[in-house]
Amino acid sequence: MKIPDLVPDLVALQAQRLLRRRRVVHGAVRPRVRAGAREMLCFGSNDYLGLAADPRLIAAACDGAQELGVGAGASHLICGHNAAHEELEKRLAAFVELPRALVFSTGYMANLGVATALLDRHDAVFADRLNHACLNDAALLSRATFHRYPHGDVAALERLLAASPAHRKLVASDAVFSMDGDIARVPELLALCERFGAWLLLDDAHGFGVLGRGGRGTPSHFGLRSPNLIHMGTLGKAAGVFGAFVAGDETLIDTLVQRARPYIYTTALPPLIARALLASVEIIEAETWRRERLAVLIAQLQSSLRGGRGRLLPSETPIQPLVIGQNDAALVLGAALEDKGIWVPVIRPPTVPKGTARLRISLSAAHTESDVAALVDCVNRLQ
Numbered sequence: 541m542k543i544p545d546l547v548p549d550l551v552a553l554q555a556q557r558l559l560r561r562r563r564v565v566h567g568a569v570r571p572r573v574r575a576g577a578r579e580m581l582c583f584g585s586n587d588y589l590g591l592a593a594d595p596r597l598i599a600a601a602c603d604g605a606q607e608l609g610v611g612a613g614a615s616h617l618i619c620g621h622n623a624a625h626e627e628l629e630k631r632l633a634a635f636v637e638l639p640r641a642l643v644f645s646t647g648y649m650a651n652l653g654v655a656t657a658l659l660d661r662h663d664a665v666f667a668d669r670l671n672h673a674c675l676n677d678a679a680l681l682s683r684a685t686f687h688r689y690p691h692g693d694v695a696a697l698e699r700l701l702a703a704s705p706a707h708r709k710l711v712a713s714d715a716v717f718s719m720d721g722d723i724a725r726v727p728e729l730l731a732l733c734e735r736f737g738a739w740l741l742l743d744d745a746h747g748f749g750v751l752g753r754g755g756r757g758t759p760s761h762f763g764l765r766s767p768n769l770i771h772m773g774t775l776g777k778a779a780g781v782f783g784a785f786v787a788g789d790e791t792l793i794d795t796l797v798q799r800a801r802p803y804i805y806t807t808a809l810p811p812l813i814a815r816a817l818l819a820s821v822e823i824i825e826a827e828t829w830r831r832e833r834l835a836v837l838i839a840q841l842q843s844s845l846r847g848g849r850g851r852l853l854p855s856e857t858p859i860q861p862l863v864i865g866q867n868d869a870a871l872v873l874g875a876a877l878e879d880k881g882i883w884v885p886v887i888r889p890p891t892v893p894k895g896t897a898r899l900r901i902s903l904s905a906a907h908t909e910s911d912v913a914a915l916v917d918c919v920n921r922l923q
């Protein structure tokens with residue numbers, strides 16, 4: 541018997557202008573990258589603080605490799621849990637001002653780990669409609685009843701929580717929405733969680749390092765503390781390296797170590813990565829100028845980009861999406877910018893809702909004001 545034919549599916553994606561392609565980048569992540577044959581000014585990375593190629597992080601990783609080798613050799617519960625991981629967990633917990641932290645290999649796995657460790661089919665997850673895909677995957681994998689509420693609609697969430705007979709309840713939300721750049725109404729979400737005895741899994745992939753005092757993230761931005769809060773942050777974005785953490789109270793972390801399968805059944809991060817991250821946390825905390833520079837660049841972009849066909853979404857974070865609408869129109873604008881040597885990723889469904897294809901402009905402290913001026917100039921001319 542023949543294996544199933546995959547071609548029709550690919551042809552359909554092509555017809556809807558939804559086929560994605562990868563561009564090969566040469567060299568380190570910097571605002572100016574060589575992609576293909578040419579150098580491009582890139583507004584696509586999540587390297588918000590400009591740390592991905594920082595010489596101090598590189599040195600920490602190299603020293604780590606010399607001392608600890610390149611591989612962890614095993615999962616954490618077998619024999620892969622290195623002193624460097626242990627030190628990083630303590631440093632992260634102290635930094636985000638929570639009792640404990642657990643380091644995961646990726647943010648994707650951290651979310652899967654939390655949902656599956658805490659919930660089963662008698663329980664319920666409540667998720668914002670614009671959450672990152674991996675929070676949805678986490679909810680599905682947990683087998684809990686999955687409720688989605690309209691973006692930012694706290695009243696709808698309240699009705700769902702009030703009506704739910706579930707034993708354990710988990711509200712999951714991006715802290716900063718990855719494709720819109722807006723900040724969740726975290727104080728209201730947390731108040732509801734406290735009232736209904738639910739956990740709030742706050743996915744701070746885009747807030748950690750960027751928001752809050754010394755870059756502590758979104759809970760610090762709002763000045764929030766609560767036993768109901770589970771603070772998840774990723775370490776491959778503003779922190780410039782790789783990995784993720786979940787922070788919370790003792791029993792939460794103990795439970796994750798016992799029950800989170802994406803933690804237990806996978807090889808530990810290379811300990812050299814933990815060394816690079818320890819260096820990164822120091823810089824995140826100390827170098828306030830990086831967040832100040834981002835604020836300057838964000839203000840510059842917002843005040844100079846003219847509304848043409850596109851609409852810049854209201855966002856106070858480095859994620860500044862220019863919504864175009866149709867896939868074709870967004871691709872045409874993306875390609876025209878590319879012709880001028882400017883690379884802004886075009887984001888299409890299913891990553892964003894249908895009819896809201898956009899250019900996702902992301903700013904970094906490594907950009908200069910003349911970089912932003914070059915982008916604005918091009919977009920204003922082309923629109």
Ligand SMILES: *Cc1c(COP(=O)(O)O)cnc(C)c1O
Pocket residue numbers: 645646647648649672674714718743745746774775776783784
């Ligand atoms: C990037 C991202 C993740 C996944 O993190 P990785 O470490 O890249 O796996 C999770 N949640 C959100 C909101 C993200 O933007």
